[in-house]
Amino acid sequence: MTSSFSHIHEGCIVVGSLFNEPMRVETVRASGDGTWIVGLVGMQSERFRKVTLSAHELEGLTILEAGFTYKGDGHLLRLGLQAYSLGIAWEFDPYFGLSISRVDPLPHQLEAVYDYLLKAPRVRFLLADDAGAGKTIMGGLLIRELQLRGLAERILIVCPANLAFQWQRELKEKFDEKFLLLRGGDIRDQFGVNQWLEQKKVITSLDLAKRTEILPGLRQVNWDLIIVDEAHRMSWTPPARKTARYALGELLRDTSDHLLLLTATPHKGDPANFSLFLKLLDPDAYADVRSIREAMERRRAPFYLRRTKEAMVYFPERRPDGTWAAEKIFTKRIPNTVDFQIDGPEFDLYRDVTRFVKRQSAKAAAQGDDPRARAVGFLMSLYQRRLASSTYALRHSLENRARRLEEGLKKAQELARQAPPDLPDPEELEEMEEVERERLEELLEAITLAANADQVREEIAELRHLAQQAQAVEASNLEAKLTKLKNLLHREGFFDNPDQRLLLFTEFKDTLDYLVTKLKSWGFSVGCIHGGMKPGSRDEPGTRLYAEQQFREGAIQVLVATEAAGEGINLQVCHILFNYDIPWNPNRLEQRMGRIHRYGQRHDCLIFNFVATNTIEGKVLQRLLEKLQEIRNALDDDAVFNVVGEVLPAAHIERVLRDYYAGKLGDADLEERLLENVDESRFRAICQTALEGLASKKLNLEMLIERRARAQERRVVPETIARFLRDAAAYVPLNLRIVDNLPHTFEPTRTPPALRRHERDPDWKLPPLASKYPRCSTDRDTAEKNNLEWVTPGHPFFEAIRRHTSAKAAQAFSQGACFYSLQHASPARLDFFRARVVDGLGQVVHERLFAVELAGNSAPCLREPTLLGDFSPAEPPAELPAIAREPEPLTWLHQNALQAFLDETRAERLTEVERIAAHVELSLTELLQRADEEIGKANEDREKGIPGAD
Template sequence: MLIVRSSEWKDQFSERLENGAKSDSWTLYKMAYNVVKTSLIKDFRGLQCPKFLPHLQPFKHQLEVAETVIERMNGKAILADEVGLGKTIEAGLILKEYLVRGLVKKALILAPASLVNQWIDELNRKFHIPAMQYNKKYDLSLCDIVVTSIDMAKRSPHKEKIYAQNFDLIIVDEAHKLKNHQTKNYEFVQQLKKKFCLLLTATPIQNDVFELFYLITLLKPGHLGNYETFRTAFSASKHDVEHEEFLKELVNQVMVRNTREATGIEWPDRHVAIIPITFSDIERDIYSMITHLKTNSSLFSDAFSIITLQREMCSSKEAVQYTLMNMREKCTRHEDLQAIDQIVEKLAALQLHAKAEKTFELIQQANDKVIIFTEYRATQNFLQAYLYEKGITSVLFNGKFSKSKRDWMKQLFQQNAQVLIATESGSEGINLQFCRYVINYDLPWNPMKLEQRIGRVHRLGQANDVHIYNLAIQDTIDDHIVDLLHTKIDVFEKVVGELDAILTSYKLSI
């Protein structure tokens, strides 16, 4: 562009002086001055963004988290508040603050597919941040705030387009799914170009302490040393760690965690109980036949297959029957076929299931809406049919449903049905504060999955006490699962902090 000297302003200035004309509008000048003055940031300390969000009323703990991450952690942090305390709001505040200060111009939010639209809606509506969903047809260099699912983003040709961008901020929701350096999710996030990074998870330790090590290493490589140094310094194993106070101090330099009790908000109480159940004689016989398969059949020589069948038997005959029939197709030995057929024949004669009967009893006593969590879709279908025969309306919820169908099931549950029967996919990305009863029909190996399930109802907006019933069949694999859950909870509390009640000892409390 050619720049030339001009003297036109002199003529215009002389003309205004001779004619007594105003140089400009004083009112417009003051308005422009006030706009600039308002947008000036005189001090880095303290949040500026709330004054640009007059309709958003964040809680005190959410504002404190945003300040801590920006002022003390340099925008690299794990947001690990307990489920339902508003980690999305905290991340939105941090993003908005960096946008206001001009420190972030380009950001990428990675979330489970079921939460992408929720993120876009909250950023647009609550924070006035023009976020958009990733589309392979768009030129990413022209898109400032992009939201996408990590499952899509990590695949070609999407990952190549995303890798080509220089992001100021990366936000990863449900960050526990990154797990460790061997997963594609972790590898994808690690290779992104980023200045700031937020990892959101209420459960930074899912199964073992090394998951937390890898999350922190992703944020700040070397903060806990390398893998061998970490393992040696803290005598770390999957389910145990030493020098936990020193480790917790290091962890708290990169992690912010609020518990419900610490927020100062008045929360409804959480009542948790393990409900012990006894198998009927025929159920016990079938369970024993399954257990003996390991020694009597080459097809079931590995322990995992037997454990799977045992867990399915503790869930429903439909679940174990489905697996056995699939295994039958692989049989080449007459002895294996005979062993499977004997169990299937016994299952066909089984009319009742002790756990289902106890579930019906709990639903009757609740006389209100109830969520049931199971590990198996075959059990889902069994429970729906069983409850229908008892005159109880229910809807299903699982990961095979499209987003629109999931939304429809949630609406049906809220307005029409008494029971929602969900698989693990129902423990994330769905808020059900209108319900206050949860039955964990099948116990997971991972205690954090229990916390995620409970968090669907025990969260901001819940007005009533919540009741959690964990069903466990005595003298079965369920006993081992309960023991392991307690061990994992102990590790979590040593390193991360106290957990709200998710499990209790065996006792009947109703």
């Protein structure tokens, strides 16, 4: 080798401190001022760089000798090959992301991530498995696998506010991924700085991201991957009005490369809405409802996947007779209706409140679509819901409205000018955050349809009278539902068995407060979760996480919760749930049950629904529950409960009852209107398809078992990683002190600059290196039991050492090395080849390492790339054997390995592309037909002379 810059020429390979890898010289040109302009390509990264070098800098470069001399460092060459293999470990371990994550996934999770998401050249997917299926785990696995492939650096997770902390916690605990939880205050505090650009891994709330003042900053950022949890909240809400959440969905679609939508309730019973929702994945592929329905019938729906709980099983276990049996993950759900009747003063209160609500609703309906009328109509139905929940909740609302109207009456002109707040459509109202909904109710309390001050005084007097009636009912301690609750607690053994836990749901915070007080007075240890609580931590009293942890550990027996606990909280330690009031949104029932009916639940889940059978609302809800149970019994399928939201839109019950209160429906019409779509045939059809898209009704367990076994054989074991780190550290240099009493554990010294420099690599997509790492282990169990840093491929410390090793080994790669082999009787040569298949955009689809052995007169043959581990590095002989000068077997390799590799990759891609193309063709055909119809109608209108037809 030489070091004189005068020998620099096109085609030569140079190394030196200026570069972190060997560089091939492509162009050399003197600039005339004593410097040289040199174009170079990295031998590993294949990135082109043009640099201006002085004569002194050129003198510092080393030109590697052309051709293989086999004088390289054999230890370093072998270590470099191992570093390369570990960098593409996901190519030969089908579940590599699992090997370096703290999760033990289930078959349906593996199928979703590895057979659907990662098979797509660009992830654009709706994953709509039932609640409790572990969608957070699947999202985390996708993040890990895309990062390993170098495809995801900037990642955004959008979810309801009450789930944000859970995402942050689970990604840290299970995948060692650190995401920033970005709140409104963080953005305001950094005025003038776009926090979306500053951070690479962000979790934020759906309702923060949708704000008009937030959208411009968000629009400036392009994300590698966006995951939206509870994505059904972004649905387009009819009539044809785009919600702020839907507009956010369009923005996220347009600013992301990979996009994953997660929801357990994708359909919401409205096919047109579902079609618009799917356009958040691809605006062209989903032309209308008919194309989607037809695609599903033909099983050509490549963008979404749904599996019901009933299709989910554990990995099979071998039975004594040699056959395999797969146990279902989810136990049974056994719903029970707890019916009761109200009477006496309680019934009088119900009758009088209902009359008041009907009178106000009819007045509102008479004013059409006036915003004030809509506001009052919504408020009246809300009072009826509060009445069904508890007398206490109703009284608080009545008193609050009376007080607000009295305050307005003192400023009569202000009351008349009081503008109603913008009301979202009923479907969007059903999806509002609890705190946001309470804030809206507070604003609505000041809105009245009274025409003058006397009418306002009349309404206030009626509100005060109703509130006094409610207070008298409370004081009597004879509320029928509360009495029924106490009796049921006795019957189910809660008073006698303090270890038996209960989850009790209600819609309203006021009812929650009321129940907590009553339950404590009966001697129960009680906790609560509601929308006004911050996530907090397991050690911070008064927070959601603290209440959840206390319930799990048995410190509290009864957990009372509002809908804030209906999503994202895992309480499978409990198997009994009371619905103290029935939500008018049927999706809420499934979400509530999903808190206890999930992975890890070992008991059948008992669900008790409280219904007053002599109220209008109670009658229709009881009939709905009975009808669902009848259909469930007829189909013998619990999936009925999973898909109820696909038959009944979220606001269906609300709309029907509001029409009833307004006088548009009579008592006889109410049940017929409510249940018009609830029939066995419709549920049967939906349960059979369950929006599965590509998925089959049953998982391909044989394939999954075989693949899991293959992954076990090929997985990178902790001792392999530890040995690599130990050997590679010597070339940094870095001292890793071995901890004798813990397997595969070491204590590193301070992180040297030689490793820190890799943070500046253009393709570095990991967090910065720590200045010093604590005690580390490559073994997952050891790290978890001893609270150590778990170092695996994908960890910044490991990746920096791997890259440093690859750069160090570059010279050995270009020279070759000699080894002793006990397996060979005569000289042989091993040639290593890196093969990449790239797509039309230049993205690497697959990458593999091939080893070809040449030995004497024998034909070339493929060998395992790990074969060098069986050999010992040796000094080169005085004279190289003839086999060393044989030409490279590129033609043989292409015919015997590379072509098959290419064909395999092409077939994989073609299958996916054909599936997508078939669906897009179906959709575009529908779009063209619709356009033809519109053009034809426009021509007819023009011929008729209709104004504006031109």
